[in-house]
Amino acid sequence: MTLISEPPASVQLPGLTQGLVPGQPALVVGDTVGAISMRAGLGAETNAMLSLHLLSGPVLGIPGHPERWVFLTGPVTPVRVDTVLDLVRIDVQLLAPGTRLALPPRSADEPGPRWVVRPRPGHDLPPWQAVVSAARSTSSMCRNWSNS
Template structure:
């Protein structure tokens, strides 16, 4: 019986998955079709997505309040995703361009397109989703005043 080694990209994803699971305790899985890591949302971690132009301002405000957490950017950099503590599904229903990320979030790995804006820290607590959304509301309200 002949066995073949798994492709290098799969080995790299398996190594990255182990890193995220061991370091942060996140429920990370390998998506073979997309060749990327994905994390189930809703139990231990949730995610809020918004346009990068808004997200930059939100993350800056969260840093000032010492509530900034890990943030990813999609491959073209137009949308950022904030990883948060679990959130109610209806938290962002009234905000244009701000949405709950759904059931899964892509976790960046080398060479896969997605990237970290702010990487997670080993003992850093994820921010409450309410803090991210409240900050987005404040930034949007300030923009409407001008």
């Protein structure tokens, strides 16, 4: 079995940095928390599956056409090649270390990302493997998903 050793990804919740917009906080993907991006439709199905298993965690909605959802997870571990190929097929991306994610603005009137699922103090982030598995399972149950 061939493994791809991906460096772990994290989002530093306590040590927020300046965002992409001056004055707006951001999360930086790094060593302790992962970030997984997918189109919103698949994200909604994935989040529903995670919720059924009590594994739902914070999710950012990133505006665009199509909108993308970013799941904040526990640290990334090595990934099998067939898993990576399957993630590419269903348009799911593991965000690289150092990626900066702008957090939602304090005012709901401002444009930008939004919380689909807000972080809950005292709750652990879901294991990244659970999010990847839920996305793959959901995608296989809904073979008619399009990339739009």
